Each structure stands twice: as structure tokens, then as C-alpha cells.
Amino acid sequence: MRSILVANRGEIAVRVIRACFDEGIESVLAVSSADVDSLAAKLADRVTVIGPAAAGESYLSVERIVGAAINANCDALHPGYGFLSERPTLVAACEENGITFIGPSAEIMRRSGDKLAARAVAKSLGIPTGVGSHGLLDLEDALSCAARLDSYPLLLKASAGGGGRGMTILRSPEDITAGYSRSSAEAERAFGDGTLYLEPYIEQARHIEVQILADQHGNVCHLGERDCSAQRRYQKIIEEAPSVGLSEPLITAVRGAAVKLCSELKYFGAATVEFLVDVKRETFVFLEINARVQVEHPVTEEVTGIDIVREQIRIAQNRPLSFTQDEVIITGHAIECRINAENVSEDFLPTPGKIIEWVEPSGEGIRVDTYAFPGAVIPPYYDSLIAKVITHAADREAAISLMLRALNKLQVVGISTTADLHIEIMNHEVFRTTPITTKWLEESFLPNRSNHAH
Structure with missing residues (x-):
């Protein structure tokens, strides 16, 4: 594998480019006209413009993405997350043109990506x-x-x-x-x-997901689970690993179910198997499989020391996983806060624009995945995620304390962000002391917050 077309933008494009660099592989970034001056474009070895700002004519066009890979002489393609990352049509087009898709085959993606089909497979496995x-x-x-x-x-x-x-x-x-x-x-x-x-509908639920890496030689390993219960309008805001406050048998069963399902699907690549845990009944149900790298993959990388994106690239090269299940050891606790360019007091209205000042926290146990820099322009056409602040410490309490220190060091001038909201959540007694459910943020935290705010 000599050259990878990175078919995405924003922080995940930066992340994939970094993994290409670490693997000694050339990165070619596909950009829309809105992203030609982005951080990812500055970091990539080569850049190819695939179309105008509108995603439908650039990042969401299978034809333009595959055409770009062919014209740039890339032998592989990494889709990131979102956009076309779970479209079997993109995988099929890559397969037809002799381009290695970094992810599962079109057939496996069809079986895992259709929620009803995946559910039928899960059901057949008990x-x-x-x-x-x-x-x-x-x-x-x-x-x-x-x-x-x-x-x-x-x-x-x-x-x-x-x-x-x-x-x-x-x-x-x-x-x-x-x-x-x-x-x-x-x-x-x-x-x-x-x-x-x-x-x-489960009234009191926790959103628990299991990170899977599987190679083309039949090895399927889980990297533990993440808790993604802090959500607003079904969109995750904070993710952590591992989960806390669930019984050992339940967690073992959830992890085992994820491995079993991916083994049955003959899955290869990175996948996330999502579950809902019914807090009252201490039971779980399978939700879906995401056949790609997730936004929240860094928390798993921090607690396992495994580079998920580099493993994706190696799996696509038909290499075996670089570790066995026994070698996956979860150390400490990691938290990720998604920093969005949004105005919280205006009902989370996106705030695109130019970043005048950007100072990010650094120090032991702090990681920032971002495409922001002083002078960066956040375009209005895409998702509002601009950065992810991740902390890793000995336990959950220490990870929260470190996150508070990190968020207080983050300085952004020019656009509104959700950083202050994260500071409030991290300081909240309920968040700090009890595992929250998927409804807590929307039904308890935000309504009470607006009462205080006015």
C-alpha cells in the first residue's frame, strides 16, 4: 500500500493523515472547495479538489471520490466516519476499480449496515x-x-x-x-x-458500545466498551471508557455478544457494536453495528494503547492484528468531550466563522484531536464538530478533574463553542457521582441549566 485517498474532512481527516504518516504511507486528501485551506489540507502529502462546498457534489459523491482516487493513483481509500463511510456502493466502486477500501467488504457492509438484517443475525445467535x-x-x-x-x-x-x-x-x-x-x-x-x-422503548437506558477490531484471518478482538449515554437529540456529546457501575457478568455478556456477532458476519476492519442497557432490569439489547471508525475511538485508544486507525490500515493490507485478546489490557479511565462550534444559549445554533485565537491544552494524559488553528475558517456546510478533548487518568474521578483543568485551558476567540457547557457537566454532582442514563442531559441537566441561566 503506497498511497491512501483520505475521503473525509475535519478532525477525522487529520487523524487518518497522522496514521498514514506513522505507517509510512502517502496521504492524498480529497477536499471540497470549502476545505482547500484546512489543517488536513496543510498536513496531507497531496490534495485533490473533488467539487464545490455542497457535500452532495463532493464528499457524498461516490463517483467523484472514486474518480479522485483513480486520478491520484491511490491504491487504497479511507472513508473516515459519516459521509460515505457506511455506503456499500462506495465499497463496491472501490472493489471494481482495484482500490483497497479500508473497512469491510461491500457484502459484509450490506449485512451489518442494514439494521434489520443485523438484528436478524443477532437474534439467530441468541x-x-x-x-x-x-x-x-x-x-x-x-x-x-x-x-x-x-x-x-x-x-x-x-x-x-x-x-x-x-x-x-x-x-x-x-x-x-x-x-x-x-x-x-x-x-x-x-x-x-x-x-x-x-x-x-426503555425508559432508563445506558448506551454502551463495544469496539471491535477483526482481521482477514479470522481473529476478532474486542477492546472493551464505551459509555456514550451523555446525549442530546440522540447525538453523543461525551463518551468514556470503560463503563462504570455495571455488573461484571453484564459487561462480559455485552463484550461476548459483540465478538460473537462480528465473528458470525465474518467481519474484518474496525466496528462498533452498540447496545442499550436497561438500568432497572440489568439486561441489554443489541442496537446496531457501525462498520467504520467512530468519533469516540480515542477513549478506547487511550485505555488500551492500541492505535485503531493504524490497525484498520494494516487489516486492509491483509496483515493479522498486532495483538491477541489476552494482550488487550484496559488501564485507567478516559473521557472525551466533543467541542462543537455552536451557541448553547441559542439552542445549539451552529456558529461557523473564522477562529481568531486557538490555544489548546497540553500535558500528561491530555489529547486534543482537532482541525482548528488560529486563522482557520469553520465552514457552514458540514457538521459542527471542531475538536475532541480527551483525558486519560487512573480512574474516572481523576479523568474528570483533569478534563476540567484541560477545558479551562482551552481558549477560542472568534466563534462560540460548547466548551463551557462541558465544564458545567463535569462540575455537576450527578455526572460526577452516578452513571447517567441517555435521558439525563436532555431531561434533567439542560432544563435546569436554562432556569439558572436566566
């Missing part, structure tokens, strides 16, 4: 999936399925994608008609597929 429906054909189907499940609240979900799009909580039969049409329309808009399914 992994709890929640007593949900198969794909719903229409409203009538939804009504009869809800009557059969007969345990409100229920959750309507899109089978083609995540991020909370197409999700509706149904508290009574009366909610179904309006909820179905809204969810289906939203799923159709976001993913081009309005297929929905129903499952019981």
Missing part, C-alpha cells in the same frame, strides 16, 4: 434484540404490530440509518398515526428509505 417488529410495510402494519407488542412506550425507528432521524416515541395507540407518517417522511429524506420498525 443475542437479545428486544421484542421488536421486522420492517413495517405501512401504517396498518404498524398499528397491528403495536397491538401485538402491547407494552407502551414504544419506539419507531428508521431501518436505514441512525442519529435520531426518523425516531418517534409512542406513548399510546393515539400517537401511532401521526408518528408513523412523520418518522417515515424523515427517514425518507435523510436516508432515501422510509422503512421503519418498532421496538419497546
